[in-house]
Amino acid sequence: MGNRSKEKIDENPIVELFITIKPYAVSISVITVLSGLLTLLFLYFQPSIYESYAIIKIKSEARGGARLRDIDPLSSALSISGNSKVDQELAILKTFYINNRAIEELANREKFIDRINLKIQYFKEEKYKKVEIFSEFPIEIKEIKIKDKKVIGKYIQLIPVVDGFRFKIGKNKSSQVYRYEHSINTKQFKLIVKKYQDFKNPIYFRLNGNNRNIYEKIVRKNLKVSKLNDNVSLIKVAYQDTSASRATKYVNALIDVYIAQSIKDKSKKNNKILDFIEKQLDTTGKKLKLSESQLEEYRVSNSVIEPSIQSQSLINRLSEIEVELSENSIKERLVANLKTVIKHNQNLDSITPILRELEDEPTIRVIERLQDLQRRANELKRDFTEKHPDLKAVRRDIARNRRTIRLNIESLKSNILGRKKELISIKKEYENSLKTLPTKEKQLIGLRRNYEVNSKMYSYLLEKKSENEMKRVATVSDYEIVDRAYSNGIPIKPKRLSSIVIFTVFGFVFAVLLSLLRNFMINRVQNIKDIERLTSLPIYGSLPITAETKFEIRDHPKSKLSEIFRSIRTTLQFIRKVDKSNIILVTSNSPKEGKTVITANLCAIFQMADYKSIVIDLNLYRPEIHNYFNIINDKGISDYLINKHDKIEDIILSTSYPNLDIITAGQRVDNPSDLILSDKLESLIAKLKKEYDFLFIDTAPFSMVADTLYLMQHADINLIVIREQIAKKIFVSNLETMIKKHNIKNVGLVINRTL
Numbered sequence: 001m002g003n004r005s006k007e008k009i010d011e012n013p014i015v016e017l018f019i020t021i022k023p024y025a026v027s028i029s030v031i032t033v034l035s036g037l038l039t040l041l042f043l044y045f046q047p048s049i050y051e052s053y054a055i056i057k058i059k060s061e062a063r064g065g066a067r068l069r070d071i072d073p074l075s076s077a078l079s080i081s082g083n084s085k086v087d088q089e090l091a092i093l094k095t096f097y098i099n100n101r102a103i104e105e106l107a108n109r110e111k112f113i114d115r116i117n118l119k120i121q122y123f124k125e126e127k128y129k130k131v132e133i134f135s136e137f138p139i140e141i142k143e144i145k146i147k148d149k150k151v152i153g154k155y156i157q158l159i160p161v162v163d164g165f166r167f168k169i170g171k172n173k174s175s176q177v178y179r180y181e182h183s184i185n186t187k188q189f190k191l192i193v194k195k196y197q198d199f200k201n202p203i204y205f206r207l208n209g210n211n212r213n214i215y216e217k218i219v220r221k222n223l224k225v226s227k228l229n230d231n232v233s234l235i236k237v238a239y240q241d242t243s244a245s246r247a248t249k250y251v252n253a254l255i256d257v258y259i260a261q262s263i264k265d266k267s268k269k270n271n272k273i274l275d276f277i278e279k280q281l282d283t284t285g286k287k288l289k290l291s292e293s294q295l296e297e298y299r300v301s302n303s304v305i306e307p308s309i310q311s312q313s314l315i316n317r318l319s320e321i322e323v324e325l326s327e328n329s330i331k332e333r334l335v336a337n338l339k340t341v342i343k344h345n346q347n348l349d350s351i352t353p354i355l356r357e358l359e360d361e362p363t364i365r366v367i368e369r370l371q372d373l374q375r376r377a378n379e380l381k382r383d384f385t386e387k388h389p390d391l392k393a394v395r396r397d398i399a400r401n402r403r404t405i406r407l408n409i410e411s412l413k414s415n416i417l418g419r420k421k422e423l424i425s426i427k428k429e430y431e432n433s434l435k436t437l438p439t440k441e442k443q444l445i446g447l448r449r450n451y452e453v454n455s456k457m458y459s460y461l462l463e464k465k466s467e468n469e470m471k472r473v474a475t476v477s478d479y480e481i482v483d484r485a486y487s488n489g490i491p492i493k494p495k496r497l498s499s500i501v502i503f504t505v506f507g508f509v510f511a512v513l514l515s516l517l518r519n520f521m522i523n524r525v526q527n528i529k530d531i532e533r534l535t536s537l538p539i540y541g542s543l544p545i546t547a548e549t550k551f552e553i554r555d556h557p558k559s560k561l562s563e564i565f566r567s568i569r570t571t572l573q574f575i576r577k578v579d580k581s582n583i584i585l586v587t588s589n590s591p592k593e594g595k596t597v598i599t600a601n602l603c604a605i606f607q608m609a610d611y612k613s614i615v616i617d618l619n620l621y622r623p624e625i626h627n628y629f630n631i632i633n634d635k636g637i638s639d640y641l642i643n644k645h646d647k648i649e650d651i652i653l654s655t656s657y658p659n660l661d662i663i664t665a666g667q668r669v670d671n672p673s674d675l676i677l678s679d680k681l682e683s684l685i686a687k688l689k690k691e692y693d694f695l696f697i698d699t700a701p702f703s704m705v706a707d708t709l710y711l712m713q714h715a716d717i718n719l720i721v722i723r724e725q726i727a728k729k730i731f732v733s734n735l736e737t738m739i740k741k742h743n744i745k746n747v748g749l750v751i752n753r754t755l
Contacts (some may be wrong), residue, residue: 017512024515028508035507039500045129048491052247053238054255055228058086086233087378093237093258100211101261102254103219116249118214119144123155123204130155130204134243138199144207145190150359152209153217158193159202165193168202223254228665234482244487251485251574259479281461288454295447314430321427322453328420335413363408370401387676523556525727528751534732535749537739540719541568542751543598551597551628553604565605568750575746577716581689585697586750587708587714589731591622593723594752596698600628602719603696607659614652614661614688615696620672621705623665625698629655636666640684641675648687661692676707703731712744723752 021028088731092098106116120141122133139158146152157168164177169188178184180195189207208214228234237255241247373394380391444510519526525534528542541564553562576582586599595620603615617625618639626633631653635644640663652661669675688695697715702708712718722732739747 016529019527020519021512021515023526024511024723028511028515031511031514032504032508035510036500036504039503039737043494043496043499046494047132047242049240049242049493050244050247050489051238051240051492052244052251052485052487053236054251054485056235056255056259057480057482058089058233058235059480070144077297086227086235089235090225090227093235093254094220094223096212096215097287098258098261099215099219099223099254101257102250103211103214105253105257106249114249116246118207118212118218121206121208123206124201125204127357129612132242133203134245138195138197139203140194140196141181141191141205142194143190143192144211145189146188146207147186147369147691148188149209151188152207153211154282155206157202158206160199184299212359219250237485239485240492244489248485248487253408255481255485259481262479263719279460284458284461288451288458291447291454292452295451298447314433318427318430318449319456320451321423321430322449325420325423325427326457328416328423331416332413333421335409335416338409339413363405363412366401366404366408370398370405373398437474505593523728523730524730525724525729528753530729531722531749531751534729535735537720537735538748540571540748540750541565543594543753545753549688551600551604553601553608557608561601562605565601568602569605569609571748572717575717576694581692581695582687582716583685583695583697583714584719585699586719586721587699587712588701588721588723589703589727590701591704593701593721593726594754595701595721596624598719598721598750598752599626599696599698600625603660603694604657606694606696609658610659611693612659612691613694613696614663614692616663616685616688617665617698618676618711619698619700619701620665620675626662626664629662630656631662631664633664634667636664637681637684638666638669638672638675640666641678641680642669648684673705675709682714709742709744712747716746718744718747719750720747721750721752723754 055248103118106118109115113372122137122139123130124133127132151169154169158167159166159173161177164179166177167174167186174186178193180193182192184193184238208218219239222239224236224238224240226236226238228236237251239247239251239254241250275443286639287389377391377394380388380394384391386392386395444453519530528539531539543564544560550561553565556562584602586595586602588595599615603613607613615625617623618637620638623633623636626636636651639645640648644667645651651663651666653664675681687693697711699705699708699711702712720735735747738744
């Protein structure tokens with residue numbers, strides 16, 4: 001057979017796998033084809049999904065983060081500056097508030113062709129599946145009111161009949177005939193059906209509920225809002241739908257509503273400032289008129305035109321103190337706003353301009369450090385859990401910086417209040433100085449001071465009013481549409497071709513794995529590769545796969561089976577004892593493995609090479625070999641061993657082959673084991689070896705009869721027949737141990753592949 005170890009080195013694992021799964025070729029093919037067909041069937045009923053998307057740009061520092069030069073301290077004090085970043089804009093676009101307005105905007109468009117009512121969808125049955133109707137609706141369902149929420153999302157069949165229609169929900173078909181254009185009131189819903197054109201086949205419709213239901217069940221899972229790039233403020237708004245047109249219209253409606261809302265919010269901001277300014281102007285204007293009137297009246301009545309130089313100096317200084325106190329008051333409001341932002345953990349971008357106004361650079365640097373830490377935390381959150389040590393360390397730094405900011409703001413507040421006390425104290429000193437002046441001049445100074453303070457405040461408010469009116473007139477959105485919604489009309493899912501390929505391959509791989517598992521779990525030998533893996537014993541021959549192994553050497557000497565036995569004969573000739581008679585014993589582990597028919601064919605092929613041969617049936621338990629030679633088993637070796645026949649010649653029978661004789665088993669005996677182990681059998685075999693070139697012995701299976709192992713010890717060549725699907729793997733794996741234990745020589749295997 002050659003070097004077995006070398007063969008194992010040269011084995012191709014792919015070929016080995018192929019041989020292993022070959023017996024399961026039919027089942028593998030069936031599973032693979034079924035996988036492909038089931039995938040096709042599944043995909044047939046799956047609607048194509050399209051995607052439409054738009055790109056919007058957030059203008060620099062939109063909704064917050066503006067620098068000090070762009071922020072009015074008054075706006076900051078009123079908490080009007082925004083604090084949203086790109087991430088917050090992503091969240092806003094996903095909210096029900098914005099999407100609800102988009103849903104309403106689509107449903108209430110003037111042109112019917114542009115109108116999309118997401119509360120209801122229409123379908124028709126086409127080739128065993130429901131196909132949505134997107135245009136040319138034969139009917140329209142209006143004034144929908146759902147009574148039973150269980151009906152939401154279910155297909156309701158509208159069946160046309162004479163003078164109207166019937167409903168069918170699930171398996172329940174209504175017997176009542178309803179009329180078009182009339183209010184329909186059932187247990188599940190209330191609605192009106194309007195017919196635009198005649199139709200014969202049933203129409204299906206599906207109620208999706210109110211806007212909240214539509215958002216939760218449909219919009220939310222199909223809307224994708226994401227950053228287009230981390231380095232630029234671009235947002236991609238994408239929507240998936242079974243209709244490319246509907247997806248495009250929804251995205252456009254959403255971004256239009258979103259931008260309109262941003263303009264409205266900015267207008268509200270400016271209006272709030274203007275309202276505040278108007279109120280302050282009204283109050284300050286009245287004070288200014290009053291102070292002006294009082295000053296003029298006092299001058300006229302007391303014949304006083306201008307105060308003295310000393311008095312004018314006091315007036316200027318007190319005015320400066322009053323202005324500084326007003327600024328200090330605004331700073332107090334700014335600090336109060338800062339504390340609110342910090343307390344509620346709001347975005348810190350909006351407080352930076354306030355801190356610049358308050359000239360608190362140290363806190364600004366802490367905030368910048370905090371923002372860097374927050375960005376770092378967001379990056380880590382994408383890759384790690386909250387328990388990751390790096391993220392935990394960043395969280396600790398964030399908490400530490402927030403504490404520092406709070407302490408700094410408290411310190412800032414303390415400084416502002418301290419300065420306020422100083423100013424009040426200085427003001428009192430100057431006011432005390434006024435008390436030394438003559439009464440008339442003192443009164444004039446008081447009136448002049450009130451007039452100048454009110455005049456300066458009124459001028460400041462007029463300036464702010466003008467600025468904010470210009471802002472209101474020029475109000476534009478913080479967002480710009482870079483690309484309006486677009487769909488290329490190519491479905492994004494399901495990927496039909498790739499799905500078919502993937503699941504067909506998956507079915508094939510699954511079938512192969514199942515076959516390998518089955519092969520592993522099956523305890524019987526499946527093929528020659530199993531045998532080669534389980535034992536290193538030489539294989540002298542392998543019979544072809546046939547329905548049954550026949551004794552056909554004589555009738556079909558040129559057949560494939562005959563050629564295989566010739567090959568076995570050649571192999572055995574190389575290992576036989578030269579110039580001596582050889583005993584070839586044929587056995588198996590269990591019955592029905594084909595050892596007897598193989599013995600018959602083997603001895604027949606040897607005699608054809610002019611070897612004088614004899615076959616001895618030592619299977620005294622179930623003798624069978626005589627049947628292959630059409631010989632009656634009326635006398636045989638058992639008769640000789642129990643002395644019923646004294647001469648060897650009496651039990652040797654001729655066959656139809658010129659160089660082949662046979663000794664049958666003979667009559668059944670009660671003690672076959674004793675006969676096989678007797679000296680008389682040994683003497684018989686010794687005499688036969690002198691007369692014949694080859695002695696072929698057919699025995700009982702050695703797992704059933706221990707006598708066979710004794711006979712194998714005395715044979716020159718032992719052939720063990722292993723039949724695929726019959727022989728157990730554990731037997732093959734234990735063969736070498738058994739052979740070594742019983743000191744059996746020259747053992748080879750013959751593989752019977754008969755089905």
